[in-house]
Amino acid sequence: MLHGLFSQKNKSNPSKNTLIAAVGNTPLVKLERFSKELGFNLFAKLEIFNPCLSAKDRIAVYIIDQAEKDGKLKEGGTVIDATSGNTGLALAMICRVKGYKCVLTVADKASKEKINSLKSLGAEVVLCPAAALPDDPNSYYQKAITLTKEIPGAFYADQNFNLANSEAHFQTTGPEIWNQTNGEITHVIAAVGTGGTLSGSGRFLKTKNKNIEVIGVDAYGSVLKKYHETGIYDISITHPYKMEGVGKSIIPGNVNFDVIDRFIKVGDLKSALRARKMAQLEGVWAGHSSGAAVEALFKTKDDFKPTDNVVVVLSDHGSKYLSTIYNDNWVEEKLYSDSRV
Ligand SMILES: Cc1ncc(COP(=O)(O)O)c(C=O)c1O
Structure with a gap:
């Protein structure tokens, strides 16, 4: 009976009852304690709820x-x-x-x-x-x-240059954020790697309200912020760092520099500590790049008003970092010993 029902549905949409249907439609939650500390309303788009635990x-x-x-x-x-x-x-x-x-x-x-x-x-x-x-x-x-x-x-698949990447976020993440905030969002912020998440969702959100500020998070050792500000691709500023998915040594085609209003740079140590704090204070267990995105807000908190509704995209789940940022020894050895930022 059930099987018959499923196969009938599958005729119109072959992905309907597969794992593919479980992708997207992730929750948006308010981070109450961080909101209080920051002095504005901070909402987290929990991409950690996708089947493979990331955006x-x-x-x-x-x-x-x-x-x-x-x-x-x-x-x-x-x-x-x-x-x-x-x-x-x-x-x-x-x-x-x-x-x-x-x-x-x-x-x-x-x-x-x-x-x-x-x-x-x-x-x-x-x-x-x-x-x-x-x-x-x-x-x-x-x-x-x-x-x-x-x-x-x-x-x-070429996630850096294949524009189906940012299109996915234009079609899904952006509209979800708009609807979940009842159109009251004022800022969206996310770590930028290929640029797909922020460029796609930001482009959609700006079609709804061009005043929404779209903020990219970049890493020390990456070329993106300087390129955005000067148009210069400066490979000489690159150096290895630990965060995955924040910043680049190339300029990916999926970074839409017209949609992103500004970049904020953060480093490995403070981003890791912020992710750990988020787990402890909010119960939200996310990865290193999510810590980076929240850390960027703490770094620039004076730029925001108490009435602002800021959405931070939490790109992936903390369970992927048990041997790194959620391992005290690793943090001590790899981050404190090289604690540029
Ligand atoms: C953990 C993590 N966070 C953030 C990002 C950045 O997302 P995007 O590539 O859409 O800019 C990526 C991907 O590169 C990632 O793997």
């Missing part, structure tokens, strides 16, 4: 759908991407559901949990040195491109 599930759905529509991905095909973990996990999950193979090039600074999760979902993981510059053949970007050429039927 990247949304883009994996859109990127693969688009590739199928364009004829770039066919039955028996292989999806390839360069990913710090979350996009890879999401692509691996969608590939399991849809029956594709998945090969991922990953920077070797990614946590062990992330790498093992990718393997658990059937992806092949190719580790590349995090310190390799983007045009170095050993970098995880170049390796993904080489593998796409070598493997027959391969499709390069």
